[in-house]
Amino acid sequence: MLGLLAGCLVFSGMPWAQTPAPARIFQADERYKVDILVVVAHPDDEGAATPYLARAIDAGKRVAVVYGTRGSSGANEASAEQAAALGEIREIEARRASAVLGIDKVWFLGGKDTASQDVLQSLANWDHGVVLENLVRLVRLTRPEVVLTFLPGTFIGEDHGDHQAAGVLATEAFDLAGDPTAFPEQVSAPLRRLEPYLENLRPWQTKKIYYFPDADKEDIFRDKGPRYSVKEISKSAKQAYWRVALESFERHETQAKSFIDSLAKMDEAQIEKMVTSESFWSTGINFVLGKSLVGGNVTGDIFEGIAPGAISLARPEVSSTGSKAEVLVELAGPWSYYADFRRAHGLMHLPHPDPPEIALEGGTDLVIPLWLGNQSSAAQEINLTVNAPAGWTVRSGGGKFSIAAKQTAATRIEVKLPLLGEGAGSKTDAQEVRVHAECHGQSVGDVKLRVELRKRALPE
Numbered sequence: 001m002l003g004l005l006a007g008c009l010v011f012s013g014m015p016w017a018q019t020p021a022p023a024r025i026f027q028a029d030e031r032y033k034v035d036i037l038v039v040v041a042h043p044d045d046e047g048a049a050t051p052y053l054a055r056a057i058d059a060g061k062r063v064a065v066v067y068g069t070r071g072s073s074g075a076n077e078a079s080a081e082q083a084a085a086l087g088e089i090r091e092i093e094a095r096r097a098s099a100v101l102g103i104d105k106v107w108f109l110g111g112k113d114t115a116s117q118d119v120l121q122s123l124a125n126w127d128h129g130v131v132l133e134n135l136v137r138l139v140r141l142t143r144p145e146v147v148l149t150f151l152p153g154t155f156i157g158e159d160h161g162d163h164q165a166a167g168v169l170a171t172e173a174f175d176l177a178g179d180p181t182a183f184p185e186q187v188s189a190p191l192r193r194l195e196p197y198l199e200n201l202r203p204w205q206t207k208k209i210y211y212f213p214d215a216d217k218e219d220i221f222r223d224k225g226p227r228y229s230v231k232e233i234s235k236s237a238k239q240a241y242w243r244v245a246l247e248s249f250e251r252h253e254t255q256a257k258s259f260i261d262s263l264a265k266m267d268e269a270q271i272e273k274m275v276t277s278e279s280f281w282s283t284g285i286n287f288v289l290g291k292s293l294v295g296g297n298v299t300g301d302i303f304e305g306i307a308p309g310a311i312s313l314a315r316p317e318v319s320s321t322g323s324k325a326e327v328l329v330e331l332a333g334p335w336s337y338y339a340d341f342r343r344a345h346g347l348m349h350l351p352h353p354d355p356p357e358i359a360l361e362g363g364t365d366l367v368i369p370l371w372l373g374n375q376s377s378a379a380q381e382i383n384l385t386v387n388a389p390a391g392w393t394v395r396s397g398g399g400k401f402s403i404a405a406k407q408t409a410a411t412r413i414e415v416k417l418p419l420l421g422e423g424a425g426s427k428t429d430a431q432e433v434r435v436h437a438e439c440h441g442q443s444v445g446d447v448k449l450r451v452e453l454r455k456r457a458l459p460e
């Protein structure tokens with residue numbers, strides 16, 4: 001008896017007898033945590049940021065890349081495959097391009113290539129809700145500190161609607177992934193064994209979002225974010241960052257075969273001159289600061305102010321539309337969407353052209369989408385007159401429209417653009433089209449759109 005008691009005392013003095021070891025509980029997979037999540041539209045779009053990514057990876061940052069589509073439309077410069085078959089190849093090329101930089105986390109959202117300048121067409125064709133859900137999942141899985149993506153806006157430039165869609169989705173995911181009520185099935189834990197629907201992720205608030213613009217002119221983006229030299233030498237690769245990025249870009253053979261072949265005929269100095277020119281990477285990569293939830297200077301380093309660990313959800317500051325006239329005309333389509341988007345996502349500072357602008361192919365139709373609004377308590381007649389440059393033909397859309405009380409109606413003006421003559425070069429300077437609206441003989445607004453004619457451009 002005494003001996004037994006003594007034995008118990010001895011054992012109770014040992015820590016392992018008193019407190020059982022904690023049960024094993026699964027937590028988030030650290031192998032998938034990244035510092036930077038790049039969100040773009042097509043394989044090769046990541047090239048807009050690769051000279052910076054090579055630098056960030058040198059500094060120990062972990063990177064993942066998400067593509068909206070597999071880039072299945074467009075020409076194949078390397079072989080016969082087209083369409084969906086080409087998409088299969090482009091996915092592998094994108095993975096190989098990332099692998100050159102040491103990036104092994106690459107995902108595709110499943111959107112379909114949509115060749116237009118209209119972000120709304122791309123969002124519709126990508127199944128906006130489905131791809132947003134996919135992207136929010138990837139933000140919660142990878143828990144990035146920073147998101148890098150295209151600037152959501154419409155500009156004279158390539159202005160690809162798919163690029164814009166990537167920027168829109170990345171911004172939406174930035175604002176939603178930390179919200180436990182957004183796609184709650186992703187952040188719920190299964191209650192029973194083999195319950196296969198709930199994902200057991202945690203909400204994640206990314207700290208900063210930066211944009212790179214898809215516009216020809218860079219002036220409105222100057223000093224809106226940091227700039228990184230592409231000529232500095234990578235510590236790990238012992239060559240310039242542009243060189244590392246070019247080696248990655250060369251994996252996109254179906255998109256760049258003729259370009260890659262042309263490199264073989266150039267010496268290193270010629271190649272450097274070309275890729276550091278304005279039409280390529282220039283001498284530096286510019287970013288535009290979208291949002292920082294952790295302070296830091298606008299032009300400071302991307303990781304300035306970022307400390308390890310989660311931060312709490314920050315809902316965007318929504319700006320009001322202000323007071324509007326009772327009867328009005330407004331530019332609709334992507335332009336009014338982006339005005340609403342900037343207000344909804346706390347991005348009122350985001351650069352955008354004013355008046356709005358677009359580049360279109362000569363000989364095609366310019367369509368000006370309009371909202372006609374009547375918040376008065378009686379029906380109103382709105383008269384639209386269109387002023388277009390000489391040689392541009394207003395096909396339809398002018399004249400009188402009756403709008404019922406408290407209604408907003410959509411309409412459009414169609415203008416046939418002239419062909420660019422042989423002597424006119426490949427483009428003209430932007431010219432203004434103006435739609436003047438009157439109600440009871442009083443002006444109720446003017447809509448202006450600057451239009452640049454080109455030999456080639458994506459459809460509107």
Ligand SMILES: [Zn+2]
Pocket residue numbers: 041042044045160163
């Ligand atoms: Zn692209």
